[in-house]
Amino acid sequence: MEKELGFVTEISGKMREHNFVFSYRGKISQETIKALLNLTEKKLSTEVAEIAVKKKVFNVMVECLQNISKHNTKNKHANESIFMIGSYEGKYVVYSGNVIENEKVQALKNKLQAINVMSKEEISELHKRLLVEGSLNEGIGASLGIVDIAKKSGNKLDFSFVEENDKTYFALKTFINNN
Amino acid sequence: METYKINGTEDTPSIILDKTTNTFEISGRSLPEDVVTFYKPTIDWLEAFGNAPNNNFSFDFKLEYFNTASSKIILDILMKLDEVAENKGASITINWHYDKNDDDMQEAGEEYAELVSLPFTFKAQ
Structure with missing residues (x-):
């Protein structure tokens, strides 16, 4: 039993190592977003003085x-999405990851590299x-988001792109300090 | 003209559009996933109001957070007001409220001020 639950300690260790405030894995919907925002708000209001x-x-x-x-909506790997916030000496790191289609990788990579x-x-x-x-043009929503x-x-x-057969895992790490 | 008033939620703002009391305000958080549906009544109201606007009024933005999808709608609203000022000669001021520590919200207001011809008053709290 003890051995089987070793992963709990392992995950806890990983979270400590990266100073994660919390981590979430699963499908992300507007309801999840609201819940995560609530949780973050509670966590941050006790941790950060800086509004x-x-x-x-x-x-x-x-x-x-x-x-x-x-x-x-049309992503069968939606439940593999991940979101984490790490905190370190008043600085924050936001991690997000999700599965995207291989054919979308190059355009996204170009955009990120250009920025x-x-x-x-x-x-x-x-x-x-x-x-x-x-x-005027709704099609570029994601670009404005990234910018x-x-x-x-x-x-x-x-950022990183890890290709696995017919899909790619896209991970983004955003560092936030007060500047 | 009927007043449009809705109360804010954790991801949508409070909105008051009241021609009679000359009160026009959007406040709180604007993070809806489907901004087009959420803001449709506001856009429609402003469209109708634009045909016979008040001569002199302020439009107050008191936003705490907004997502990029909302940022486009905010520009649409400002452009609509810009058009009303130009076509109907209405005197419109945009009051852009922000927390004094929130440089991003101040910058967002400055960005909008560059994109439309309406005068902006910046109000730090």
Whole structure:
């Protein structure tokens, strides 16, 4: 019995190692998002004095989660989505992961790489442009979401794509400090 | 013209659109997944109001959080008001409220102010 439950200690150890405030794995719907926001709010209000950081964490969290939930409906791997928040000395790291179709990898990778070489000013300009174009064209929603995450974070986005047969696991790590 | 008023929830804002008392306000959190459906009554109301608007009014945004989907609708609302000001000669001021520690919300307001011709008043709390 003790041996079989070893994974609990293992997971707990991993969470401690990465300073996770909490982690979630499963399907992400608007209801899940509301529950996770509630939980985060309770956790952060006891941990963070800085309202600005808390708001950034919240905003990045909503964009990551809604990006995932938007693509959930026709995704048979929706229950493999993951979301975690790590906290370290008043700084926060938001992790999200979900299964995407292989053919979507290149476009997303290009987008992320393009954003990562931009200056703060260039990101602001792109944000503005997408906001204006977006009100005319609904198709670019996810791009504005990613640009918004980069803008709020103020740091380079860390990402990985792990291909597994007919699907790819996309993971995004967003670092948030008060800047 | 009938007043449009809804109370906020944990992911949708409170909205008051009242022609009689000259009160126009969106406050709280705007994180709905389907923003188009949520904001449809607001857009429709403003469309009708735009035909015979009040001469002089402020539109208050008191938002705590909004998602990027909402950010596009907010621009749509501002552009609609911009059109009303231009076509009907209404004098409209946008009051953009934000928490004094929330630079992102202040920046969001400044971004909108650059995109429309309406005057913005920034109100830090």
